[in-house]
Amino acid sequence: MSFPSLDDIETPAALVDEERLERNLAKASAYMREHGLRWRPHTKTHKVPELAARQLQAGAVGVTVATPREAEVMGAVADDVLLAYSPVGASKLARLMALPRRVRLSVALDSREVLAGLAEAARGVGRTVGVLVELDLGMRRVGVQTPEEAVALAREASGEEGLEYQGVMFYPGHLRMSLAEQGPALAEVSRRLGTFLDALGAVGLKPGIVSGGSTPTLWRSHEVVGMNEVRPGIAPFFDRASAWMGACGWEEVAYSVLATVVSTAVPGQAVIDAGSKALAKEELPVEGYGALLDRPEVVVRTISEEHGVLDLSRTAWRPRVGERVRVVPNHVCVSVNLQSELWAVRGGQVVKRWDVTGRGRGPV
Amino acid sequence: MSFPSLDDIETPAALVDEERLERNLAKASAYMREHGLRWRPHTKTHKVPELAARQLQAGAVGVTVATPREAEVMGAVADDVLLAYSPVGASKLARLMALPRRVRLSVALDSREVLAGLAEAARGVGRTVGVLVELDLGMRRVGVQTPEEAVALAREASGEEGLEYQGVMFYPGHLRMSLAEQGPALAEVSRRLGTFLDALGAVGLKPGIVSGGSTPTLWRSHEVVGMNEVRPGIAPFFDRASAWMGACGWEEVAYSVLATVVSTAVPGQAVIDAGSKALAKEELPVEGYGALLDRPEVVVRTISEEHGVLDLSRTAWRPRVGERVRVVPNHVCVSVNLQSELWAVRGGQVVKRWDVTGRGRGPV
CATH class of the missing domain: 3.20.20.10 (Alanine racemase)
Incomplete structure (x- = not known):
């Protein structure tokens, strides 16, 4: 496969x-x-x-x-x-x-x-x-x-x-x-x-x-x-809330949402194609609805249904349109509930697809 | 059918x-x-x-x-x-x-x-x-x-x-x-x-x-x-935010989530089987994540994945376990995105089922 x-x-x-x-x-x-x-x-x-x-x-x-x-x-x-x-x-x-x-x-x-x-x-x-x-x-x-x-x-x-x-x-x-x-x-x-x-x-x-x-x-x-x-x-996955509470280290977080930068038109930010319908909109006592796995200083400052706005104020990184990032959501359970499948990654390669078959409410 | x-x-x-x-x-x-x-x-x-x-x-x-x-x-x-x-x-x-x-x-x-x-x-x-x-x-x-x-x-x-x-x-x-x-x-x-x-x-x-x-x-x-x-x-549907902003009257709201009271064990509240995986967790400047269609003074005060907590402090109504309510969520778009189907109701009867086929990301 x-x-x-x-x-x-x-x-x-x-x-x-x-x-x-x-x-x-x-x-x-x-x-x-x-x-x-x-x-x-x-x-x-x-x-x-x-x-x-x-x-x-x-x-x-x-x-x-x-x-x-x-x-x-x-x-x-x-x-x-x-x-x-x-x-x-x-x-x-x-x-x-x-x-x-x-x-x-x-x-x-x-x-x-x-x-x-x-x-x-x-x-x-x-x-x-x-x-x-x-x-x-x-x-x-x-x-x-x-x-x-x-x-x-x-x-x-x-x-x-x-x-x-x-x-x-x-x-x-x-x-x-x-x-x-x-x-x-x-x-x-x-x-x-x-x-x-x-x-x-x-x-x-x-x-x-x-x-x-x-x-x-x-x-x-x-x-x-x-x-x-x-x-x-x-x-098994952890999330931004877990790391914030100290239940895991950031390097233990196994779940992220891959997203693409779709706009850099507004200065000081980049907009990705993952919003509340991929990450879910759940608050923490700290700012943002998620943070980048590889750049945790970059948070998803605001979120709408299909857009997440990355705050670039704490980084010198300036992404281009088309660049891809991995976002760790605040609360993994509600993010998984928005997915049809999870892709297992090993060494930078997708190696498995797990269908989220427990999602939804109807009989299997 | x-x-x-x-x-x-x-x-x-x-x-x-x-x-x-x-x-x-x-x-x-x-x-x-x-x-x-x-x-x-x-x-x-x-x-x-x-x-x-x-x-x-x-x-x-x-x-x-x-x-x-x-x-x-x-x-x-x-x-x-x-x-x-x-x-x-x-x-x-x-x-x-x-x-x-x-x-x-x-x-x-x-x-x-x-x-x-x-x-x-x-x-x-x-x-x-x-x-x-x-x-x-x-x-x-x-x-x-x-x-x-x-x-x-x-x-x-x-x-x-x-x-x-x-x-x-x-x-x-x-x-x-x-x-x-x-x-x-x-x-x-x-x-x-x-x-x-x-x-x-x-x-x-x-x-x-x-x-x-x-x-x-x-x-x-x-x-x-x-x-x-x-x-x-x-x-077409409206929601609690629309009514709060005055874009519709409460009696124009067409969308709600039917839920069942599953616990009344904690005094002053009733718990329903609709939470952030049915209503979505979106804040408004006013309290709560939704309100009852037929009793808008009763709001969903807190929400977890499968539970919504109804605040009974502004009503004399005391629901029993098993009683059903209709909840108007704060933001209808993200609630619909959590459904596999919508049930059309007319005169208290379910008359149609609409599959939410636009949901998800894969090809149709």
């Missing part, structure tokens, strides 16, 4: 540096082994079954998914799938129940309504679905608020035919400070988690799985007392 | 109120006729050829597109296609040159590099491509800066075999104030435009087409002296 060269490939195009990807997988895997953590990577970041398969080969115990489509796509390569989002509605439940029988499905939930719907769907097809009670440990998005609510939901899950109570889950998405500054926040997460674990343990509902984690907090996961599973999504 | 009901359709799902769409098309068409303006709607908003066909039936002179794929898709229904973005690179040029011969293609550009590449490609296949010289009238994204540069580029376009100089183009994307406050800014656009038109006229390069416009400034287009064509994109 032949692939376009980096000079010929039509831009914008999403590139993955395969050597960096491999190093990132090996590093995550080693960290998990060292700390005795179960690694259940979130596949919403890459949405590519081949990449999930690599994570499983590297030691992941299963995968995390966000949507029924991701469950379908990843279910082809994984036997253990956690849907970390409450499925509501007949269509979503039917698709989940139609997953191959070899797939152990578990679901995170925070309400009796979702639990009841899931139990009914599971009984309807004669499946048993694992349940993780979702806890709010400070993010204030989803999750039960008190140990009493967690106990009530865990008890209900334990007693429902079609369901199997497996433990608890949380997402510390409110921890966006740099790695070096996370200590107090992680201690507070541990403290809050402890109140839930104590209450559940006291009534004989000690969780087998205590699932948490994110890429920003990944390398300090072992400090969260009681957590035994983590679900980082971004870690 | 039967379609899912609004109660059964899997969420998130993009809905278009077909009666509002029709009223919006009729209103735009009437405005153009009244003011003698050529209407060349930007199809990047909807990316649906059937909707472009309706715009043409309603009196549009042709369509505007952003990408080679949109040109391919829209070229099936339109005989006159303006690519309002400089095409750079062999692949893009080859795809444009392969458009059906009946399609009159024109391209906006602001550099000799793009002009030379386009001319060579056109000559290579024996086509003639129209050229609009792009002017920067204050947005500072793309476009030549001075009348002298415009004259030089127009002259070059006039003399190149394969190209036909047709006029000038600009985009007043820096005008984001409310409709009522646009007067001075539009006068300044007119003044700057006048300097370009005077210089071009003085050397016998008076533009036939003077193309501008946007949805925020749509209804005051006739105040821009010398402009004879407008390219609104958002106007």
Whole structure:
């Protein structure tokens, strides 16, 4: 199979540096082994079954998914799938129940309504679905608020035919400070988690799985007392936010969007053919929507749908129309979601094409 | 053909109120006729050829597109296609040159590099491509800066075999104030435009087409002296930004994303299954990433990939898990770009499915 060269490939195009990807997988895997953590990577970041398969080969115990489509796509390569989002509605439940029988499905939930719907769907097809009670440990998005609510939901899950109570889950998405500054926040997460674990343990509902984690907090996961599973999504690729938070070095970033300079008419800037429909428009506390992989001092200052404006004020580099650059977006997950395919690059050559088959919402 | 009901359709799902769409098309068409303006709607908003066909039936002179794929898709229904973005690179040029011969293609550009590449490609296949010289009238994204540069580029376009100089183009994307406050800014656009038109006229390069416009400034287009064509994109659908700027009333908004409440665990809010992968995360000077169509006082306060958090502080309404809502996103173009299909709704019933075939970058 032949692939376009980096000079010929039509831009914008999403590139993955395969050597960096491999190093990132090996590093995550080693960290998990060292700390005795179960690694259940979130596949919403890459949405590519081949990449999930690599994570499983590297030691992941299963995968995390966000949507029924991701469950379908990843279910082809994984036997253990956690849907970390409450499925509501007949269509979503039917698709989940139609997953191959070899797939152990578990679901995170925070309400009796979702639990009841899931139990009914599971009984309807004669499946048993694992349940993780979702806890709010400070993010204030989803999750039960008190140990009493967690106990009530865990008890209900334990007693429902079609369901199997497996433990608890949380997402510390409110921890966006740099790695070096996370200590107090992680201690507070541990403290809050402890109140839930104590209450559940006291009534004989000690969780087998205590699932948490994110890429920003990944390398300090072992400090969260009681957590035994983590679900980082971004870690195979990383992005500008990860580097900014110190979860990776710039030289570890494996994902970038290849773009072409299409205008230099306005002084002090160059305009590329990658905008919010290729990079996504997500803010960081620092300026810009992305930065050049090879010139991180050059940021994408403003962004519109098909245009990104490179700020040239901190560089002597003056690109010509037609020149190509690689942009690291602020948030890789939403950039991948804008791509039909990812191109694996090794030694400056495109060596593989991965279709982003987990993208979209319809059945596979 | 039967379609899912609004109660059964899997969420998130993009809905278009077909009666509002029709009223919006009729209103735009009437405005153009009244003011003698050529209407060349930007199809990047909807990316649906059937909707472009309706715009043409309603009196549009042709369509505007952003990408080679949109040109391919829209070229099936339109005989006159303006690519309002400089095409750079062999692949893009080859795809444009392969458009059906009946399609009159024109391209906006602001550099000799793009002009030379386009001319060579056109000559290579024996086509003639129209050229609009792009002017920067204050947005500072793309476009030549001075009348002298415009004259030089127009002259070059006039003399190149394969190209036909047709006029000038600009985009007043820096005008984001409310409709009522646009007067001075539009006068300044007119003044700057006048300097370009005077210089071009003085050397016998008076533009036939003077193309501008946007949805925020749509209804005051006739105040821009010398402009004879407008390219609104958002106007068939509108969105929260349009309503906020006064380009439409809330009751004219035709696009929304149907979503389901999946969690009410955190007090004071409800969480829906539509996040940045369905609504897109775009800021406005007012709070939130969207608002409920039927309860505009309820805004999507925060957004993550698959979750939107509804702020219930300004309503007595307390939704249950499973309840469905329609969300008007801040910016419709980037929300449509996240959909595989749009569902036309009439009288509470889904009556059509439009595939968003202009989405993505590969050839059709």
